[in-house]
Amino acid sequence: MISRLGALLRATETRVVFALLAAIALVDIGLRLVESRLSGNLAHIAEIPGLIEAAGRPESHSLLLLGNSLTHNGVSASVIGGVLPGVSVAKVTPDGTGLWDWQCLLDHQVIERREVQFDTVVIGFAWHLLSDQARNDPSRLGGLYCRMSDLANPRTIGLETGGDIGEFVTAAVLRTYALRDTLRNRFFQRLVPGYETFTQAGNSARAGAGEQPGDAAHDPGEPVVHSYRTFAGLVDRLRSKGTQVIVVAMPVQAAYEIDPELRELATTHSLTVIDLRKVEGLNGSHYVDEMHLNRAGQQILSKALAADLRAELASAT
Amino acid sequence: MIFNSFTFWAFFAGVLALYWRLPHRGQNYLLLIAGYIxxxxxxxxxxxxxxFSTVVDYYVGYLLVRVDDARRRKLLITTSVAVNLTFLGFFKYFGFFVHEMAALLTSLGFEPHLPVLHIVLPVGISFYTFQSMAYTLDIYRGKAQPARNLPEFATYVAYFPPLVAGPIERATHLLPQIQNPRRRLSQGDFAEGLYHILIGLAKKVFIADNLAPIANRIFDMPAADLTATEMLIGVYAFAFQIYGDFSGYSSIAQGVSKWLGIDLSYNFRMPYFSRSPSEFWQRWHISLSQWLRDYLYIPLGGNRRGPTRTHINLLLTMLLGGLWHGANWTFIAWGAWHGLxxxxxxMAGAESVEKPARHPAMSVLQAVAMFHFVCVGWIFFRAETLSQAFGLIGALGHGFALTDFASYAGSLLLFFAAPLLVYEWFAYRRNEMLLALSRPVWQRVALYGYFIAMVVVFPPLTQQVFIYFQF
Known part of the structure; x- marks a missing residue:
């Protein structure tokens, strides 16, 4: 047995495999050390546990603003905090996220942490980002927001196929794989002229071809029926910890509908829906692109949201 | 289940874990079950x-060696060919012929009401029907022995690495390996398999799938809006996309098969360095060109009946080769272009081109010219219609301006395709298909590290299926 193992270790190709594994491990460790410097988004993700812990103290009133780049660009935590004195506000808005990421984030950073208690969680969304049919990125889940223990029931975190599970596990184990989009974009932004412009044009063309932002890939001929079972479960878990959940329909340039089933959740699960798809004073000049607000737009929307939140929190107490 | 998916590698890991623990017969049954899964x-x-195709061809093969009567033997082989071609014709060409027939009748003033069937093309049908057909044809010609039993033959047909996109393996090559009870995995086989798998994945995931959006974008634009530079970048991108895609698949199939202790034939040998069309066809999709040569070109008379007949045979073979790829006039035009x-x-003295050139620069010039001739063919192959193909060729007259889009697409093309081209140039110059394996360990580690890094960090934004599955 030992002689067989020795022969195996001496074999040339085994040395190649071990050298490759060592190189992969080294790169991975190096990447873990510097990843928060790779992009603003990764730096933000790294600070999330601290942000939540600082704001979500059980002894004070606290509010968590959760969302993606729509909320990041659209809502100012200082404006909200200014209108709601005595409430500590945390703003957690990692890029490109949706229901599945938010679920893992809330489960592991808020619900499971005894030292953390939020009175209110406000989630900014658009389109069908809160539905079970929201697009899922297993790499992002595995690498950034979920834990291996979540794999005990893959469907509850939106992993449908063996391929999804493979991607989740690889991203959880291999940082290079989990952060590949960031690495790729950073690399091409420096080396390829016009990379950002033409990549965004390509994305817009796909969106123009009927692909709605945030929706999972589906047969274009088949209408998608949106359901909210996962989100309802999340709302229940937050409520059982004494947290009120408010969802905010965020403004974007093209109109979208709020699903009737989401509105129904408002009555069955004591969920509050604030509709800010149209806000007085907001117009096309307040957008930097099809969906993201500029600083002036952020001020207008934040004031409108703060007023609605004040009324809502007052009625709740 | 595609080779660049986690599902396939989990499946293969399961097969491999069982395979080497089983006796020979068990291994073959496992391969058969794995092929069907x-x-x-x-x-x-x-x-x-x-x-069905397996059962028909097995019994045709079984009877062919037991029947002496020439007429009955002819009837048997006709049955095999007819069954395979009927499947292929029905699934692949029925819609095309109905459509063309309707167009013809309409142009003659009729109002045709021909049946329209929306049939999904069975993946890889062109590959396994050709493989199965070659088996009966070789037995008929006395060049191969039939399988000893049905499971053995079924394993040969359903052997999963080359099942859906080739190489089209001859019975004379693959069947004896399936029959061989002393299959083993040596260090050399493991090394070769690893090399094939890594370079194949890099070709598919890093090169082909990343070049696909560039080629798609340029081929989707109206030809009138393209500059000559943009059109050329689009065509080059497609040339490397299809090469990376198809040779990548063949390479992974070879690697996976090596780890099962079975050799597959080379389907590609650095084709873009060919200096003549005949050299190109000895290096591109080799298993199909050899199939067409042995079962079509030579039976038609090959080059034995004078120059005119040779030319007709070449053109016919390439036209049918084009049609094999799909039911569209663009594929027929692609075949015709290669025939011409x-x-x-x-006619220009092909043999002199195939000998080593007097000056190395001449070799390079010949290869560059041939690559561009191949690219003209790719325009027909990739275009949706013949008019689009001619429009794209016409874009060559739109000036060679370096637009912002051309800089962007050209930079990406260079990044994805140039390293492969450089590596294959060295391999071509040394005439070594397994160049990496003859290099020192540190060079191999560096090369494999590059392949892995590119596959991990630069996968395509949207996963693409292998192009050749549709053929």
Whole structure:
């Protein structure tokens, strides 16, 4: 047995495999050390546990603003905090996220942490980002927001196929794989002229071809029926910890509908829906692109949201 | 289940873990079951087709060696060819011929009401029908022995690495390996398999799938809006996309098979360094060109009946080769273009081109010219219609301006394709298909590290299926 193992270790190709594994491990460790410097988004993700812990103290009133780049660009935590004195506000808005990421984030950073208690969680969304049919990125889940223990029931975190599970596990184990989009974009932004412009044009063309932002890939001929079972479960878990959940329909340039089933959740699960798809004073000049607000737009929307939140929190107490 | 998916590698790991623990017969049964699972993953409804084709060809082969009467033997081989071609014709060409017939009748003033069937093409049907047909044809010609039993033959047909996109393996090559009870995995086999798998994944995931959006974008634009530079970048991108895609698949199939202790034939040998059309066809999709040569070109008379007949045979073979790829006039035009190229080079003294050139620069010039002739063919192959193809060729007259888009697409093309081209140039110069394996360990580690890094960090934004599955 030992002689067989020795022969195996001496074999040339085994040395190649071990050298490759060592190189992969080294790169991975190096990447873990510097990843928060790779992009603003990764730096933000790294600070999330601290942000939540600082704001979500059980002894004070606290509010968590959760969302993606729509909320990041659209809502100012200082404006909200200014209108709601005595409430500590945390703003957690990692890029490109949706229901599945938010679920893992809330489960592991808020619900499971005894030292953390939020009175209110406000989630900014658009389109069908809160539905079970929201697009899922297993790499992002595995690498950034979920834990291996979540794999005990893959469907509850939106992993449908063996391929999804493979991607989740690889991203959880291999940082290079989990952060590949960031690495790729950073690399091409420096080396390829016009990379950002033409990549965004390509994305817009796909969106123009009927692909709605945030929706999972589906047969274009088949209408998608949106359901909210996962989100309802999340709302229940937050409520059982004494947290009120408010969802905010965020403004974007093209109109979208709020699903009737989401509105129904408002009555069955004591969920509050604030509709800010149209806000007085907001117009096309307040957008930097099809969906993201500029600083002036952020001020207008934040004031409108703060007023609605004040009324809502007052009625709740 | 595609080779660049986690599902396939989990499946293969399962097969491999069992395979080397089983005796020879168990290994063959495992390969048979694995082949049907692998194929059924796309659409289990077509498993019956695979099974039917297998049973027919097995019994034709079985009877061919037991029947002496020439007429009965002819009847048997006709049955095999007819069954395979009927499947292929029905699933692949029925819609095309109905459409063309309707167009013809309409142009003659009729109002045709021909049946329209919306049939999903069974994946890889062109590959396994050709492989199965070659088996009976070789037995008929006395060049191969039949399989000893049905499971053995079924394993040969359903052997999963080359099942859906080749190489089209001859019975004389693959069947004896399936029959061999002393299969083993040596260090050399492991090394070769690792090399094939890594370079294959890099070709598919890093090169082909990343070049696909560039080629798609340029081919989707109206030809009138393209500059000559943009059109050329689009065509080059497609040339490397299809090469990376198809040779990548063949390479992974070879690697996976090596780890099962079975050799597959080379389907590609650095084709873009070919200096003549005949050299190109000895390096591109080798298993199909050899199939067409042995079962079509030579039976038509090959080059034995004078120059005119040779030219007709070449053109016919390439036209049918084009049609094999799909039911569209663009594929027929692609085949015709290659047929005409073969004829033109022949008429210009092809043999002198195939000998080493007097000056190395001449070799390079010949290879560059041939690559561009191949690219003209790719325009027909990739275009949706013939008019689009001619429009794209016409874009060459739109000036060679370096637009912002051309800089962007050209930079990406260079980043994805140039390293492969450089590596293959060295391999071509040394005439070593396994160049990396003859290099020192540190060079191999560096090369494999590059492949892995590119596959991990630069996968495509949207995963693409292998182009050749549709053929």
């Amino acid at each position: 692998f194929y059924g993953f796309w659409d289990w409804r077509y498993l019956g087709l695979l099974a 190229l073969l004829i033109a080079y022949r």
